[in-house]
Amino acid sequence: MEKTDIKSLDYEQVQSLVLELGEKGFRAKQLYQWMHEKLAESFDEMTNLPKGLRAKLAERCAYTCHTVVQRLVSGIDGTEKYLFRLSDGNVIESVLMRYHHGNSVCISSQVGCRMGCRFCASTLGGLTRELSPSEMLDQIYRIQRITGERVSNVVVMGTGEPLDNYENLLQFVRLLSDEHGLHISQRNITVSTCGIVENIRRLADERLQITLALSLHASSQEKRKELMPIAYKYEIHEVLDACRYYFAQTGRRITFEYSLVGGVNDTQEDAAGLSRLIGDMNCHVNLIPVNPIKERSYVQSNRAVIEAFQNKLEKNGINATIRREMGRDINGACGQLRKSYIDEN
Numbered sequence: 614m615e616k617t618d619i620k621s622l623d624y625e626q627v628q629s630l631v632l633e634l635g636e637k638g639f640r641a642k643q644l645y646q647w648m649h650e651k652l653a654e655s656f657d658e659m660t661n662l663p664k665g666l667r668a669k670l671a672e673r674c675a676y677t678c679h680t681v682v683q684r685l686v687s688g689i690d691g692t693e694k695y696l697f698r699l700s701d702g703n704v705i706e707s708v709l710m711r712y713h714h715g716n717s718v719c720i721s722s723q724v725g726c727r728m729g730c731r732f733c734a735s736t737l738g739g740l741t742r743e744l745s746p747s748e749m750l751d752q753i754y755r756i757q758r759i760t761g762e763r764v765s766n767v768v769v770m771g772t773g774e775p776l777d778n779y780e781n782l783l784q785f786v787r788l789l790s791d792e793h794g795l796h797i798s799q800r801n802i803t804v805s806t807c808g809i810v811e812n813i814r815r816l817a818d819e820r821l822q823i824t825l826a827l828s829l830h831a832s833s834q835e836k837r838k839e840l841m842p843i844a845y846k847y848e849i850h851e852v853l854d855a856c857r858y859y860f861a862q863t864g865r866r867i868t869f870e871y872s873l874v875g876g877v878n879d880t881q882e883d884a885a886g887l888s889r890l891i892g893d894m895n896c897h898v899n900l901i902p903v904n905p906i907k908e909r910s911y912v913q914s915n916r917a918v919i920e921a922f923q924n925k926l927e928k929n930g931i932n933a934t935i936r937r938e939m940g941r942d943i944n945g946a947c948g949q950l951r952k953s954y955i956d957e958n
């Protein structure tokens with residue numbers, strides 16, 4: 614029999630499991646607290662549970678707990694990059710960013726990615742497999758345990774396409790915001806997608822309070838196809854309509870991510886085109902100077918071009934910020950640390 618992934622179960626599911634094992638109901642609360650509040654590394658740590666119960670749990674359940682392969686701390690801004698090993702030997706990366714408003718963790722949602730965005734390092738080796746809810750959670754748990762600092766914000770912007778792993782993502786959000794766990798407010802959770810239309814609509818219907826970030830990266834359908842293969846599947850207006858629907862259902866302002874690639878999508882005409890596309894929406898644009906990867910020839914736009922792009926959006930009444938680059942000294946962009954580790958080993 615396959616072992617139950619116990620850290621992916623919600624509170625009620627843990628209760629049923631405990632009863633099934635012939636134990637008293639209050640054990641569920643203790644167990645859940647050890648897993649999701651005290652962030653225990655194993656059943657052995659759960660000292661107020663009887664040894665017999667711990668043995669039964671170990672026999673029946675798999676306990677997700679990542680091991681740290683590498684931890685890099687930036688000397689510039691305290692950003693930390695983690696490379697974790699999963700129980701099957703795969704590696705994933707996560708990032709801790711320290712802001713005035715609190716600590717933010719960027720997590721991976723899949724091992725690899727099949728979306729194929731041209732500038733992204735995470736997709737170069739394709740998709741290996743999905744991450745379970747517990748494997749998404751444990752990136753945050755391990756970082757909070759290791760640093761001893763509370764994580765207040767979570768962004769699902771690491772390797773993988775979260776809406777390509779929909780059910781697990783949803784369970785992850787529920788567990789992360791559960792009052793019996795870390796209880797991170799849904800308003801402090803952001804999910805970034807390349808734009809899988811039907812799943813944006815499904816997510817909207819869940820009426821959660823999480824922020825949706827849409828990776829737009831282009832001012833027209835034609836240009837989007839050059840950078841993002843997913844644009845062959847969904848037309849840009851279809852994606853934007855799904856974002857409008859998300860706002861209508863949840864009242865949450867949409868974030869658009871726009872990676873500026875030198876000479877590709879950074880002209881004043883692009884800024885004007887983008888303004889026309891999203892000018893009617895309650896949104897925010899996050900401009901990301903592209904982080905060049907060696908497998909592609911893309912370069913960053915220069916600073917003046919980036920600022921002119923932002924100004925143009927602002928003039929058109931669109932709220933836009935330029936993302937501050939963090940942890941520049943510790944292997945920058947999404948998926949690069951994992952990729953260099955795999956290449957070397």
Ligand code: SAH
Binds near residue numbers: 805
């Ligand atoms: N699959 C999701 C989330 C992962 S990527 C998505 O597509 O949104 C998080 C963000 O970083 C996306 O906007 C992605 O397009 C962007 N990104 C990836 N690699 C980048 C790079 N080298 N430079 C700049 N932005 C990059």
